[in-house]
Amino acid sequence: MKAINVSPVVFISLCMIYIACNSSHGEKKKDDAVAALPAAIDVFPLEKDKLSTAFQTPAELIAWQQVDLYAKENSFVRKLYVDVGAEVKAGQLLASLEAPELNSRLAAAESRLKSQEAIYTASKSQYDRLYETSKTPGTISQNDLDQAAARKNSDLAQWEAAKAAHKEVMITRGYLEIRAPFNGVISARNANTGAYVGPSGKGSEFPMFTLQEQRKLRLVVAVPEAYIGYLDHKNPVEFTVKAIPNETFKGHINRLSGALDNRLRSERIEIDVENNNKRLLPGMIAEVNIPFPAKDSILIVPKTALVNSPERTFVIRIVNHKAEWVDVKKGRESGGKIEIYGAGLQPGDQLVKKASEEIREGSDVQHVKAVAAFK
Known part of the structure; x- marks a missing residue:
């Protein structure tokens, strides 16, 4: 057999190609093996915390006192x-x-x-x-x-x-x-000299005068039923009006109606507003912010841990590598955090951070990864 003369440069090139092919094949096998493993599920320990929220809504400024003045007797x-x-x-x-x-x-x-x-x-x-x-x-x-x-x-x-x-x-x-x-x-x-006036509906369609006390106003706010449990006479209130956009006015809740409006399902609250300079006018629409400070520690979870299905609202707890759906009720929500109320939940329970209905009740969960709740 006749020997084949190969130059050193060609020989080295062939060796590098062989090594590269073997290396690529090995890495591919390794990647396939990693891909075959199930993705780890992020879980976090349930903790108690205090959640402070705020309620924002439009409200109306009205006169402290207002009266329509009619003539008592038919007259001129x-x-x-x-x-x-x-x-x-x-x-x-x-x-x-x-x-x-x-x-x-x-x-x-x-x-x-x-x-x-x-x-x-x-x-x-x-x-x-x-x-x-x-x-x-x-x-x-x-x-x-x-x-x-x-x-x-x-x-x-x-x-x-x-x-x-x-x-x-x-x-x-x-x-x-x-x-x-x-x-x-x-x-x-609504009257001029010589006009015929009288009681409402009998001589005058409109009052002769409307009198308003404007040096003190009432800010009237309708608070939905879901928030009335957080209301208190000590709650501070801040509001702004479009006519004076660069100024924030402050006060606190002075009166609670103690009943819900049958139509709006809300409670009327009133805030007294001093207006000696008469910059604010009755009838102005204000944008109100009422902070609801936390009163007691309560179970708090990230918004992603809560599943809202048509049938139920629940979180997923991992117990002995099994998924358990736990029904809860929602409380306040702020900044991606939600208050929850659920029987059987205790601080320290391991909950799925990104819960969904795809993690079925009772399914095996072998691969978990401990993470922080709010990071």
């Missing part, structure tokens, strides 16, 4: 003393009215009052004379004296009734002056 506007935007004091005269027929009623009441007074004076004098005379035995019968006393008492009752009727007309006449019931601002005026 004689003079208006204030206009829209006027700041008034309690008892200040806002408008004067006139009702000609009321003057006639007053004159009739005064005439009847004087008539009844005269009748009573006469009957009383008659009774007094008879009484003095009856002191002499045999001069006046007891029946005549009783008749005179009854007449006097009847005339007294008629006089008292006339005085009450006269007083009623005088009070009604006082209603011809419209006065402010409290300090505030006239926010609406």
Whole structure:
């Protein structure tokens, strides 16, 4: 056989190719072996913690007090003393009215009052004379004296009734002056001089004036039923309004209604807002933030550990390398953390961090990897 002469360079190249082929084949076998192993499931120890959340919602600013002022009697506007935007004091005269027929009623009441007074004076004098005379035995019968006393008492009752009727007309006449019931601002005026006004629905479709107390406001918030368990009179509140976007206003809950609105299923709460500079106006919509601080330690899990299926809400616990579905109820949620309530769960239980229905109840879980709950 004739020997083949191979140059050293070619020989070395062939050797490197052989070694590379063997190495690639070995690595492929190794990768296939690793791929054949099941992926490890991340588990974490269940722990208790305190979760603080906040509730954000739109709310409305309303006047501390607001009233629509109507005329008590059908009448005509004689003079208006204030206009829209006027700041008034309690008892200040806002408008004067006139009702000609009321003057006639007053004159009739005064005439009847004087008539009844005269009748009573006469009957009383008659009774007094008879009484003095009856002191002499045999001069006046007891029946005549009783008749005179009854007449006097009847005339007294008629006089008292006339005085009450006269007083009623005088009070009604006082209603011809419209006065402010409290300090505030006239926010609406719907009458002019000479206009015919009267009680709501009988003479006026709209009130003569709307009066609002604006130096103090109420911030009215509707809190859904799910959050009312966290409400307290000490809860601080922050809010902003679009008209003053660079300023945050603060307060705290002053009043809880103690009942749910049947339509909205929410509880009304009110926050008192001092507004001496009147920068805030009734009717403004505010964006409210109510923090709910944590009260007690509770079981906390990452959001990924909770499975929400159509039939149930559960977490997956690993016990003796077996998957166990544990039903829970959700509490508050914040920053990827969720409060859970479940019978049988204890701190230290190993839960699957990325739970899903693919990990079936009772399935074997041999490969697990311990990780932190919130990293």
